[in-house]
Amino acid sequence: MASLHTEPLITLENIHLTRHGKRLLDDVSLLVMPRQIVTLIGPNGAGKTTLVRVVLGLLQPDGGRVQRAGDLRVGYVPQRFVVPANLPMDVDGFLLLSGAGDARQRQQVLVDNGAGDLVRSPLRALSGGEMQRVLLARAMLRQPDLLVLDEPAQGLDVQGQEAFYALIARLRDTTGCGVLLVSHDLHLVMAATDEVICLERHVCCVGRPEDVGVHPEYRRLFGRDLAGLAVYRHHHDHHHDLHGNIVPDKGPEAAAGGQRDE
Template structure:
């Protein structure tokens, strides 16, 4: 069974239809990247897929008890607040030491458990956000332009880590990205949006 299936789905925002007639399946173990210009409906599609936005028309079905991990573009943390990486993973709910270390290891930052969040580099910070998303061992991992602000080597290293996560958890990965060179290397499938799905397929075809 597919993890997520959308059939003739339309999504609205502020009373206006943003995406029309979306037919889409998300399968376990695949990396899908969503690309498109600003205002094309990328974030709206993510919200529809995870259930934060109900379809205006059409249907969306999700596998029973589907677990979704989410890595945002950025997260503002008060630099004056003394907050270690390990303590951050306890927010809002405490996690066991074993689970925290396992998530940090999978995200590639196990040696930063005692570091202050305010002292992390951009790449380290995003990996900690990734670790937090991995605590639930998600079926679907969603990254909303998670490498924005990172340089090209930092972005490439982050996406290599995502590939390792996919291999480790056998989860589906859905990414919104403007890094087209990374898309070509990191994705199994690319969706091009502009108010609807203009095209989709393997990166070398799209």
């Protein structure tokens, strides 16, 4: 079911948060609209996960304003999920614990996330990429208006990350949800991202990925810029090699302007 919201899903204005005498967030503002993908990037300790917890309502800021759309449904994919080695549960049982959806809906959401054949697989036997797709399926069972993902592709190789981010973009397109995504590599999320917020406890720079990628603050934090990297969006006429480099397609599909799933 597509999201019915047209107003901002989440608005944060001038957020301040201090814990144990340390300023974690300093005058941070953020806005996510329906059908928009906003990506938070920044070095370790920049406050990205802290900001996500404020968005989720798990942390209350010391100052500033947090406003959520009425009846906002949020789906969340954590940074990591450790399955106990002795947990006798399959994927369908794990999805059942979410309390959302019937058996048909659980199967369909797995299919939509490219994990339809995993429904009876033991949870502890899943690979990293399979587990991330199952976690994403569990979040999508809630039919969220806002999907929040904290480093969801951590531990995946370059190709796996690109495929996962392409999946997120497709889910946004088909459901109309907004997406707040935390990532450590702007290059890998450029295809899916509408806006980037570069964070170092405060907002260093904000804008389109191609603009942030050449911003002096981005170069200061990451020691490089993306000026020489192609920016690509949605309809692809290329694939990526093992190093994440763009390689143009030369087959009939590219000539016809078709889309290549990554």
